Amino acid sequence: RRARVRGCGAAMAALLEHESQIFLELFHRDGLAVCARGLGIDRLLLRFLRLYCEPASLVLVLNTSPAEEEYFIDQLRSDGVVHLPRRVTNEIANNTRYEFYTQGGVIFATSRILVVDFLTDRIPANLITGILVYKAHRIIESCQEAFILRLYRQKNKQGFIKAFTDNAVAFNTGFCQVERVMKNLFVGKLYLWPRFHIAVHSFLEKHKPEVVEIHVAMTPAMLAIQTSILDILNACLRELKRYNPVLEVEDLSLENAIGKPFDKTIRHYLDPLWHQLGAKTKSLVQDLKILRTLLLYLTQYDCVTFLNLLESLKASEKAFGENSGWLFLDSSTSMFVNARARVYRIADEKLNQKGKVSEKRDVKKENELKRELILESNPKWEALREVLKEIENENKNSDNLGGPGQVLICASDDRACAQLREYIIAGAEAFLTRLYNKTFGKDEKAGEVWIKDRKAVKSKGNAKPDIGPQAKKAKLTASLKQNKHKKQQDRTIIQMIGKTEEEKREEVEVEDNKELSSSQDSTEETIPEGFDVNLPSDCYYGIFKDPLTIIHPLQGCGDPYALTRVLHEVEPRYVVLYDAELTFVRQLEIYKASRPGKPLRQFCDLFFFSTCRVYFIIYGGSTEEQRYLTALRKEKEAFEKLIREKASMVVPEEREGRDETNLDLLRDARPASASVDTRKAGGQEQKSVQQTIIVDMREFRSELPSLIHRRGIDIEPVTLEVGDYILTPDICVERKSISDLIGSLNNGRLYAQCISMCRYYKRPVLLIEFDPNKPFSLIPRGSLHQEISSNDVTSKLTLLTLHFPKLRILWCPSPHATAELFEELKQNHPQPDAETAMSVTADSEILPESDKYNPGPQDFLLKMPGVNAKNCRAVMNHVKSIAELVTLSKDELSQILGNATNATQLFDFIHLTYGEALAKGKSKK
């Protein structure tokens, strides 16, 4: 083993100093590593993966998403690893899976499959080298992964368990969260690597990228709007607290309200008692959400989008007559005024224009009246343009550095990116006008035409400075523009986008700058006429210019590693952060630090790296800045708390479960931490018979099987045709969550399930399981109608019990309670047999006492038209078999059924031939 460590020590050179330190620590002793966001937890995992990518070891990776798996596999492939990790999916047949596992290597597996494989011994548990757990903060007691780890530890005492997470904040909720998670992970060591860890800090300090922070002042109007929104937010929060004094106050501060996870926090507090809240509180929560969106829009997007949102809010208010208090506050009025002022001059000026009262105004105003639209451009855009100019200037002198450096612009989401791109290409005014026309254009079209002309001329003038960085292309584009401007303004812009889109595609193929000019001509001709503005949202936005510029969204793309990938592909020299995000800043640091270590240096000189410059555009003193700082502080606090907890943590020696003393592994009836049942603490004698419950394969998505197993009951996973859980030979349980229940009551599935359960088991049970996080109640308070309606859940449930008097219903508030109940129900009963349970299908023997009639033909009869539950018995009493039934005449039928129409229906149904039916069907159509 030692040799291998040394062997990979060489390969580890690519790891950063602190990373290799974490790696070694974690390698020698199992543990839970908590890193700061963006500090390369994925790189760490990747390192471990590479280490174990060999047939001699068998390593399972839990809790990864398909996109992440894809990323890791890709990375390893590019590293030239021979035995790539494989994925276990349901495509691999049950019987071949054992072989699959024994082939070794790293395996990504879905938890559901793993659980079943562990339970059925389909996986060679004793051969597993170890398990790596990603996103370990999600391992709570009842989840599948914890179940897997428990099963693994029971069967394998030697293998390792190493867990990774970069979400320190998640440990901050609840009491002793870290310790609980560690207990579930069966690890005894906690490794904390915050950003302020001495090793990390000093290391990154050495490789600090050059950071230029640009604090942009907001325009007065924006500032005013922001203050009013904050005012309103504050008022709403106060109201909320007034109505719900029970709420924990400290978390509902204004500062938190700005931060991102606020919605979640508030739901977290309110969910359990949601049904008890008054309408007022609910609407307040709704308002808070809207206000937060407004705040985001204010800094993120342009003035037009913001106003549009605001106006639509007001309009919907009027339309629905909803009464959210905040719209009537003083602050909101000022917000509206300011928002409008950002887009156009005060409203009565417009009136002036229409009402021809403009003579009263002085001449200067007259001048401005012509412009009507102000269209305040986003200050950040200005800053961005300046930055781009600066970069361009530098690029001009950079020929000796091996060509111009690439630029990466990062904004928060797709919309912002699209806007930015349009801005860079078209310039602020043209863009805003277009937006404005789109949103408000309809009612002002008349006065708009000449303005448009003016704008066209203006933006032509603007075109050059705006498109500044496009050094070579500028002239080309300008001339192109002039042609197009004679047509409609809108279209020009759309086509230009079309063009850049085209170019982007080429960019992928042709990395070389020189080919630009040659490809230029071809693109001009191939402009599709109506190129859609809506671009594929998942891809990054590239603008191919002299220096390659790429705008990339920070969030909202499907691939969590897209950014990292882009970083490594593009190798930008300049990074402009249009919106601040914690993770990405860290990622940049790591990226920066990892560069010098790579052999890239051979063809790029050192200077290249030292100029990797980060521009940080942020509104000074705005909520945006506040949000960023709050996120930083939160993480820091979380780490500090973790450190304190670590210091005071008592880790029992047997925690890792390598010997027999770990209590968690002893699956006795006493619950480990949750749901304490004191009545049983008196130490029951373990029965000599091992309790067993047969569980349907499909049930492994829920957490119940894990909890049952925990209580010392063996689980046999099989595919059941009838029921979900077989507790005893008599008791068969169908589990339904609330949404399931409603759904299957409506589509008839539950009815069919009940029929078969009643037919084959003495005690069929319907288990209604509630979500422990939601209120324990079937229907929300106050939604009870005056009349009995056949659509209510209660009515249907009643009907169900009426028709299945044998069916028992269990109401369980949580899976924990269910597991407990199951155990008690099983006491003093014989164990079920998997073989018989599996063979329970419609063919098997039915309970003797159930019916004197054969259920098969009975079903058959009931499905025929004209036969219903009432006359079915009459038919069965008179007719021996279906074969006899079809020989009866219409008269005989009506005698049996006691109804002529029914008889005709039935008779026709039996005797109508296929050909006739087809003909009928066709004539109908």
Add this chain to the structure above:
Amino acid sequence: VSPQRGNPVLKFIRNVPWEFGDVVPDYVLGQSSCALFLSLRYHHLNPEYIHERLRGLGRSYGLQVLLLQVDVKDPHQSLKDLAKVCLLTDCTLLVAWSPEEAGRYLETFKSYEQKPPDLLKERVEQDFLSRMTDCLTSVKSVNKTDSLSLLSTFGSLAAVVAASREDLSLCPGVGPQKV
């Protein structure tokens, strides 16, 4: 329908008529169904009460409902116990969270007494072919394609039913099977 004491649930039985009468269960809902009403708060005070009532009731009704009104804060433990009791005494447990809801259950039991279970069943298209398919597939080992091929070979249901075993196994895709 006949309970014995004035209780809050009665206020909410509005859609069906009711009357007082001398019966063993709290509510007699129909010929073969009855209900006992229990409030959890009362159960906590008198845990023996429900056992006595259940014992008194015996097994005289086809459907015995224990209507439980949850009106305490932490119902889980007693809910579990009652669930067990119900399983042992052949009672169906229904849980309501308010007297309104409890009343609604009772009303519904009465008014749905004669209702066929069609509401719970899967909706079947009314045209001939889909009904026929539905009918034939209720026989085990016949699937949708089989039912179509059966129908097209034999012409009508009458012919399908009358067909002999050999005829059926000649049908494509069916093989040696039986109706």
